[in-house]
Amino acid sequence: MKFSENWLRQHVRIDATREELAATLTAIGLEVEELVPLGAQLDGVVVARIVSAEKHPEADRLQVCQVDAGNGLLQIVCGAPNARPGLAAPLATIGAKLGDITIKAARLRGVESNGMLCSAKELGLDADASGLLELPADAPVGTPLADYLGLPDSSIELKLTPNRADCFSVRGIAFDVAAASGSEVVAFDAAPMPALNDAALPVELQAGADAPRYLGRVIEGVDAARPTPVWMAERLRRSGIRPVSLLVDVTQYVMLELGQPMHAFDRDLLKGPVGVRRARSGERVKLLDGREATLDPQFLAITDADRVVALAGLMGGFDTRVTDATGNVFLEAAHFAPAAIIGRGRKLGLHTDAAHRFERGVDPELPRQAIEVATRLIVEIAGGAPGPVTEAVLPEHLPRPQPVRLRRARVARVLGVAIADAEVERILRALGFTVAADAEGWQVTPPTRRFDIAIEEDLVEEVARIHGYDAIPATLPGGATRIAPPGENRVDDGSVRRQLAARDCLETINYAFVDAGLLATWNADGDEVPLANPLSAELGVMRTLLLPGLVAALARNAARQQPRVRLFELGKVFAAANGSAPRETQRVAMAASGHAAAEQWGVPARNIDFHDLKGDLDSLAALSGASLEYRPSPSPWGHPGRSADVFRDGERLGWIGQLHPRLQQALGLDVDVVAFELDLEPLLRRPLPRARPLSKYPSVRRDLAFVVAESVPWAEVAASVRAAAGPALRDLLLFDRYAGKGVESGFKSLAMGLILQDESRTLTDRDVDAVVAAVTAALQRDHGAAIRA
Known part of the structure; x- marks a missing residue:
């Protein structure tokens, strides 16, 4: 979550400095990942307007501009491609300091220049250096730029944990800051906007618990071509969002401020009624980014007269989008269940701010507030006459916060310190909880925005983080600890790692998720466990072998000019034969290529072969005293005649050998690879050691x-x-x-x-x-x- 510091301070009044605010946020669990100061040194930078721009007589890429800075015309030589008459842009006057540069009068190719027209990057406001920072046409000439843009400010980015969905908004963060600083959240104006006409579209819900609330409102006579106000555009920019157009920017602004995703449709492109239902297999919709999406019943669809016009919680549709020509707008704000949105974007390769919030949970009471705030902003900036708010709701499916019991004795036991009742109540009430005291503690009801509060320990965590972890004394645990010695009938995993490392191998850790196509290349598919919600299509199934990931790591090293690679991995593989429950097996694998020994003069160079790797495996087996047997292997990924199945006491442990040439070609390997993979547990079993005297008779x-x-x-x-x-x-x-x-x-x-x-x-x-x-x-x-x- 990225936001403007000044924006946050409008929602909570605190005297803390920027550094103190950042430290407070991190201390209460909202880790500040990045803090970028903006516009700290803009003395001498003013709003100016280019009156004329003529080609420099001695340089093709320079222009000689006459610039109005509010106190007469100044001649400025400028090389920005977007410099043109009538443009309002920042001007650094003589004496201004931009970083380490002090602006002075100068002659550029023989022409006098009395200042510098600036890009956003030169002012330290953005990374854009492609041209001058373009200001709105009505920007007041001569006004200090810092005053006009609301500077100085800073852009703060938080690294939020998935359970803190309530902090994906400036106002949600304000509650935590207010509780931690002993302040109060500023009252927010979300008064209902009166309807000025009867314009409305009926709304229908056909998705049950997946979409229990949907609100819509028509606003007629909007001037969508009006520019986004500079204060709004700057807040969006400092929150990592590029301003697009007024109607789109308003929905983005409300989402950032309140946490409620919204969407604006062109009313004239809708027939009605607007509904929410499950998509049908094979339905298609063109999305805002221009891509065509083929749907299935897992998706929630926003419909217009049963025609799909948007994907609920993900992205709006291209055919009903708002443009500068839009005159009548239909605003939507809805509540979608997290389970109905999770993973849907990844199926289409999408990641949107709306999905990011809905997947984690959005306050079901926010849609009404959000639609009123958005209506007020649109009417104030672009005019228009709003109609009544149309709402469809299924109350039985709306999530309702349940009271949670909090005992003062439990707080003291978990935290190791007693916290005064008054402090506990202050913290919980400041966070928006409803608190009722009783003899043993409190009955606490969380606000609707706090999806993460379910058990007593959740409340204890809230008290601890706001009270301050640094205020809880550090005490060593008491009592005796019983140390259980490791059993002697099994070699520990650490010994395996040390043994392979001692034989000049490096340990790797690979994803347990792999591409189903990779397993098919190895002929190791059929029993794989598919993931219901994969991170990506390339990580769609659980691995059935360690070797595909290990050999892929070897190939990446070989492709980067590593002539000798020796890697091993200890990890689990997963299989579910014939629809049975998945089973996990601990394995050890090793893969090697290149020379048998590191480059030296003592022995002639030769490539590693089956017997070298067999020696490594035998040394591993020696840890447990195992006697291994090697039999010819029919493995599809093994080289015929150069691979074997490995047995111990008649039990098959795994495989060792050289990879099949066809497999190496399919994997793009230019070197021969020898490898082994075995079940770890039977390899590490060892009999209890028994001492016996050495024979005194000769052999x-x-x-x-x-x-x-x-x-x-x-x-x-x-x-x-x-x-x-x-x-x-x-x-x-x-x-x-x-x-x-x-x-x-x-x-x-x-x-x-x-x-x-x-x-x-x-x-x-x-x-x-x-x-x-x-x-x-x-x-x-x-x-x-x-x-x-």
Whole structure:
């Protein structure tokens, strides 16, 4: 919410300085995100009018202007493209200071210049430097610019939390400031404007609780071409809104002042009756910004004789818009339920001030007040004769504030300090609450604008923030805290992060929301959980894999000249198979590309491959003592022959390997990527450690070389060896793999070392020979292996 400081001070009288006001706003929870002083040093800057403008004799882009500054004509050399006779603009006279510049008499290309005509940027009022700041034609020449524009002032922007919908207006903020400063909100003139004719349009409600109140008023004989008064235009400008035209500016002004969005229709383009209903599938409407919107029943439509002319709470229609030629106006002010507006703008790629307010909740009692204020402004500025206000209301669907019980003992317990009853009552009444005291505390009824007050703790928060958090003493909590030691049967997540970081990986955090199209590219769609109210179309479903987001992060780094990227992520994935309830699974994933080792002279450079990543994964498994098994994977995103499914004790944990070339091409990757993704919980389970003495008897090693078919994986060979060797086998090492001369085509030689040891005695040659014979027989039986000659 952005607004003018001077505008706020008209609604609440306070003596605080600008800095004190900003500090007060932040202290009561309305964080000041930006404060821009405006027009602090404009001494010597006056309203002037260009009488004549002639081309400079020595410069094509300069003009020699004769300027009326109220005390005679001054000659000014000006290069602004909009300088023209009759234009009213600011003039910095000789001696005026604009920032670090002091205006002096000068000769520009041989022509004398006695001052400077100014743009808004040169005056520090706006970022627009495209030309002179154009003032209204009736601006009084010679008047100090600061007096004419109501300066000095400042533009204040608040960062509001979603629950404070009441502060999306200057008057709503004034209540909080008044309560915090011990002041009172200035009475506001919203007296009803009497009807001067019978002009009216009937109003109908057909949307039930979604639109329980709608007010309309016809004003005839309006001069819509009248310029917006400078005081109104400046307040809009300082609130971040560009003035457009009088009728539009009035509705914007009322919205900023009171918080009630409004819309103005050209009455002559309406037939009536005007209604509110759910849109029908396929209906279309052309909006004010020129785009065509296709509707569905989720949208609320404003209709004219059943023709859609606007989207309720979002934007008006193009075909019934007001222009400078409009003579008769139909004003609307309505109350729409937040649930009927939330997310509708995002479906169309729209974000409007009206939707921003209606989504958070607008006071249902404001429409009558807003339409009276807007009527008065239009009539005073542009003339016209208003008709009666037409109202349609469904009282049973209007939100009604419910009383909330507040106990003084609860206030003291939550805040840790007792606050005097008188102070509690003062704060609540200053905020507009109705307060009735009883023996234990108060019965408090919030005003209709406070949608965020529902439980006792909401009231405690109101008391605390207005009383002042800095006035509440800081005390340490008492009592003993029981620290539960972590279980030994699971490796903690921090150890996983440290292990991967120690192996030269960087952790990433990616959105849990992804594009459904991205999951389809990975062939990972089908079980995704769609979001009912996505932030954008690109974040429409919950991720079913970590790898799409992780690889996208890798691709962004690779595209920015990072030759070696190693990333990992711990996070949750989501799936809902066959319409079942969504389930969450904690996963760990890693993706890498580029060289296996950082650039150095000690080893030759080579690209990372499957076995490098397998080493990273095995080091992770070692934290829990897990023995992983790797089997060929049918995964659609894996490279055939270079990817595997990962198992632990027969349970599939996930996948490891190189991405499929077609997938890499679809993702726009110019580098090969190896990656893994596994369920985290089964990987981190570990048995409770049990101590046992080391054997005092020597170990025996036997090296064997077997020839097996190329298609037989080492994991299956190792399983057969361990099963056949029995408890005497302490370790099994694969130290050589050979295929080539001396080995039949289609076969490979695997050389392995068997480490044998017994805890109770020294193994004899007979014991060792028996193990070797059992291993040889098992490999021949299971895999057709033969000892290499």
